[in-house]
Amino acid sequence: MHTESYGTGADLVFVLGWGNKPEHETVRWLIDRLVEAGYRVHAIEIPTTITDFDAEYRQPVAEYVATLSSYRLLTHSTGGLIGAFLTGPDTRVYLSPWWGIHEDQDGLLARLFARLPIARPLFPTGIDAEAIGTLASGDQLADGPDAIAPTFLREVRRAQASLPPFRSDSVVFFSPDDRVVSPAAIQERAPADNRVPYDGGHELFSSPGREEYLPLVLVAIESGAGALEP
Structure with missing residues (x-):
């Protein structure tokens, strides 16, 4: 696990998704917007290959947030799976949390594959810009893991x-597609009262509508589910 901090102000822990890095263009776009909003952003980059979720994901993140007197939580994808186990944030916002395997990737072969005791990338992800978000650059996609x-x-x-x-x-932002x-x-x-659907790919920050949804993301980080009240 690797952490970079940006800006000053109230602590905001941003647990990135699988393969995301703070230096990726669209990730950094969101980090910069959060800093501009007055947060000290703790961007947590997670390992892409693990053998123990608790020891390599949940516990290191929990130990890190325990060093903060208070914090708000923002997560994406696998970061949202990790973040669901954390206690103590003042507010929590999820971007496309990985709370279930997509039905297209949940066949018998995939389930058998997951039983292999092999900690080496073998299974191609098949992830492209259309699935991630059309604003994701070719360099960003090439820098991510492909298996x-x-x-x-x-x-x-x-x-x-x-x-x-x-x-x-x-508050949960997600793409129905x-x-x-x-x-x-x-x-x-x-x-339904806690969900905000959007049109675009898996990464809201890589989707064409990111500017439209950014204000609501910021209000949700500040006020939690109260931001969605009519």
């Missing part, structure tokens, strides 16, 4: 099966 290890998928499935109850103060994570799992877990 997944069986142990990573095993641990993700294990964590998804043991998610704690949904916290009513949470997401091809990377399961929109159905998000809709099943998060009540």
Whole structure:
């Protein structure tokens, strides 16, 4: 796990998704907007291959946030799976959390693959700019991992099966047409009053509508679910 901090002000922990890096153009776009809004952003980059979700994801992030007197939480994708296990944030905002395997990637072969005790990337992701968001650059896509290890998928499935109850103060942004994570799992877990659907790819910050949704993301970070009240 690697952490970079940006800006000054109230602490905002941003747990990135699988393969995201703070220096990626669209990720940095969001970080810069958060800094401009007055936050000290702690961007947490997670490993892409693990053998133990708790030891390599949940515990290191929990230990990091424990050093902060208070904090707000923003997560994306796999970061949203990790963030669901954290306690203590003043507000929590999820961007396309990976709370379930997409139905197109949940076949028998994929389930058998996840049982292999191999911590080496073997399974191609098949992720492209259309799935991620059309603003993602070619360099950004090329810099990301192009294969997944069986142990990573095993641990993700294990964590998804043991998610704690949904916290009513949470706000979830998601694309109903997401091809990377399961929109159905998000809709099943998060009540409609806590969800904000958007048109675009898996990464809101790489989607054409990011400028439109940024103000609501910022209000949700500041006020939590109260930001969605009519």
